[in-house]
Every structure is written in structure tokens, then in C-alpha cells.
Amino acid sequence: MKRNIIAAAIILTIFGCNSKKEGYVTDSDAEAKEIQIPDTVVADKIIKTADMRFRVKDVQNTKEKLSQIIRSEGGTVAEFSINSTIQETDKFKLTADSSKEITSYRTDGILVAKIPAQGLDEFTNAIAKMAVFVNSSSLKLDDQSINYLANQLKGQNRIGASKQIGKIPSKKTANITTSMNLSDESIDRKIDNLNIDAKVKFSTITLNFYQDNTVKTMIVANDNLYDYRPAFGNRLWLNIVNGWTIFKEIILALANLWMLVLVGVVAFFTIRYFVRKNKVAMEMATRNMMENRQ
Incomplete structure (x- = not known):
């Protein structure tokens, strides 16, 4: 029995030394390292x-x-x-x-x-x-x-x-x-x-x-x-001059389109001719019908 007690004491002593060597902190160490807040x-x-x-x-x-x-x-x-x-x-x-x-x-x-x-x-x-x-x-x-x-x-x-x-x-x-x-x-x-x-x-x-x-x-x-x-008179004269300029430009533009004007004139007289011809034919047909009825 005494031998067992002695053996247990030796083992505890060895482990206690090892724990300190390995960095384990005891209660006394913790108290020593506790942060002290100064009365600043x-x-x-x-x-x-x-x-x-x-x-x-x-x-x-x-x-x-x-x-x-x-x-x-x-x-x-x-x-x-x-x-x-x-x-x-x-x-x-x-x-x-x-x-x-x-x-x-x-x-x-x-x-x-x-x-x-x-x-x-x-x-x-x-x-x-x-x-x-x-x-x-x-x-x-x-x-x-x-x-x-x-x-x-x-x-x-x-x-x-x-x-x-x-x-x-x-x-x-x-x-x-x-x-x-x-x-x-x-x-x-x-x-x-x-x-x-x-x-x-x-x-x-x-x-x-x-x-x-x-x-x-x-x-x-x-x-x-x-x-x-500008004043009214000046503006009126300038507008008259400007109108004459525009008119000349229109004439020049039509001169460039003389072929279209010619085609239009020919088409006008052609249509007019056929319209008159059809009108004469219709008048003659109407007259003949009236004569036949009499």
C-alpha cells in the first residue's frame, strides 16, 4: 500500500514538472499576468x-x-x-x-x-x-x-x-x-x-x-x-426685289423642264381632240336615233 502511494506521488510530481515546462499556466501565474487597469x-x-x-x-x-x-x-x-x-x-x-x-x-x-x-x-x-x-x-x-x-x-x-x-x-x-x-x-x-x-x-x-x-x-x-x-419701307422694297428674284428662278427651273412642258402640251391637245371627236360621234348617234323614231 505504501509503495503504491509513493509511486502515485512520484508520477504526479513528474507530470507537474512537465506541465510547467510545456507552458501550462497555474493560478499563481494567472494572477501575476492579470491586466492591471491603472487609475488614469x-x-x-x-x-x-x-x-x-x-x-x-x-x-x-x-x-x-x-x-x-x-x-x-x-x-x-x-x-x-x-x-x-x-x-x-x-x-x-x-x-x-x-x-x-x-x-x-x-x-x-x-x-x-x-x-x-x-x-x-x-x-x-x-x-x-x-x-x-x-x-x-x-x-x-x-x-x-x-x-x-x-x-x-x-x-x-x-x-x-x-x-x-x-x-x-x-x-x-x-x-x-x-x-x-x-x-x-x-x-x-x-x-x-x-x-x-x-x-x-x-x-x-x-x-x-x-x-x-x-x-x-x-x-x-x-x-x-x-x-x-429694317424699317417697313426698306423691308417692303427688299421683299419686292426678293419676289422678282424668286420669279426668275422659277422661269429658269421651268426652262430646265421644257421637255415635260412640251409633252404636257401635246397630251393636252391629244386628249382634247379625242374628247371632241367622241362628242361629235355621240351627237350624230343621238340625231340618227331621233330621225329613226320619227
Whole structure:
């Protein structure tokens, strides 16, 4: 009995040593290798975005003033456009070759700017002073602190995993590919955080401004082609001359067809001859019938 116990103990000892050599992880090893999440303190990552719509006296002048204010605040203009929409237009004749055009149009401007976050309130206050009145104004705060921390921790985790895979003696393609993928994902996390930092530092504000309808009067060329035709007397004489020209062309065309004209004349007289002959014969036949009845 004692021999059997001793033999079992020896076998368990041998298998225990082999399992450690072959890479089996014990409970103590698992505890040692457990990922420790540090108590990382991340500053508030608040992304601010704002929108404003307001009425101004002149869209172009407002755009120039806005650009100056944005530069003075250390910001940049990301997008800008001006659009004029015709509301109504009218045109009437002044002289034979000129007309007066009156147009009513509406002008709108859109400007998207990147402003330092700490100066966003001062910037919106300056815009409110420039406007005739503000139609709408809004501010949105997006807290990205948790996402920022998640990107940091996941990036660190992937860097650690990539290094562990790199230490494995085997140079299999699968291990290399896995290590490269983990490195790429770590870079993506860093880039995401860089984008968050940029958006936190510079707030995006969209400005939509417009002015009252503008009426513009200008002298333009008369585009009615009928007014550029010659006077009635000149046109009458030109038509007479043109008619004589057409008549001569018809005569010349008939001259080219003289054979057809000749055939037509011969056919006319031939038909006429037979018609008259048949008429005389019918008259004679009718007369004879009447005489025979008497």
C-alpha cells in the first residue's frame, strides 16, 4: 500500500514538472499576468459645437469682418460660400438697342470656422453685436472623456500584446500578422485621441447669415431681335426685289423642264381632240336615233 502511494506521488510530481515546462499556466501565474487597469486621470474632453443664424445689413461686409475677428481670435475659416437667389425681375425697352432691367434678389452667406474653445463665448457675443437680430443660436457639448480613456487603455493593451507576440521564438506568418494588426489598432486609437484633442482645442461654429432683399437697376442690351429689323419701307422694297428674284428662278427651273412642258402640251391637245371627236360621234348617234323614231 505504501509503495503504491509513493509511486502515485512520484508520477504526479513528474507530470507537474512537465506541465510547467510545456507552458501550462497555474493560478499563481494567472494572477501575476492579470491586466492591471491603472487609475488614469484624464482631463475633461469636452467638444463644443455652435450654430447661429442671423440677419445683417450687408453679407459681403459681414464676411470680411468675421474673417478679421476669426484671425484675431487665433481661429481659421474652414468653409465659406455666398449665394444670391433672384426673387423677381422685370425688363422694359428704353431705345431700339437698350433696355432697363430691375432685379430683386436675396443674398445668403454660410461660414464654418474653427475657434479656440476658450474664446467661443466672446466670439458669439461679438457676432450678436454685428447682427441686426439673431434668428437662432445653439451650443452643443459632447463629453469624450470616457472614449479618450478607452482609447488610451486599449492602445496600451495592444502595444503590450504586440510585444509579447514578438517575443515568441516562432516566426510563423500568423504571429507576424497578428502583431502588425495589433500595432495598427494601437495607432488608430492614438489618431482617434489626436482628433479628439483637436476638436476639444478648436470648437466648430457654423454661421448662417442673410440680408434683406436687394433691388438693382441696370441698363442692358435689348435682346428682342425684332427691334433690330429694317424699317417697313426698306423691308417692303427688299421683299419686292426678293419676289422678282424668286420669279426668275422659277422661269429658269421651268426652262430646265421644257421637255415635260412640251409633252404636257401635246397630251393636252391629244386628249382634247379625242374628247371632241367622241362628242361629235355621240351627237350624230343621238340625231340618227331621233330621225329613226320619227
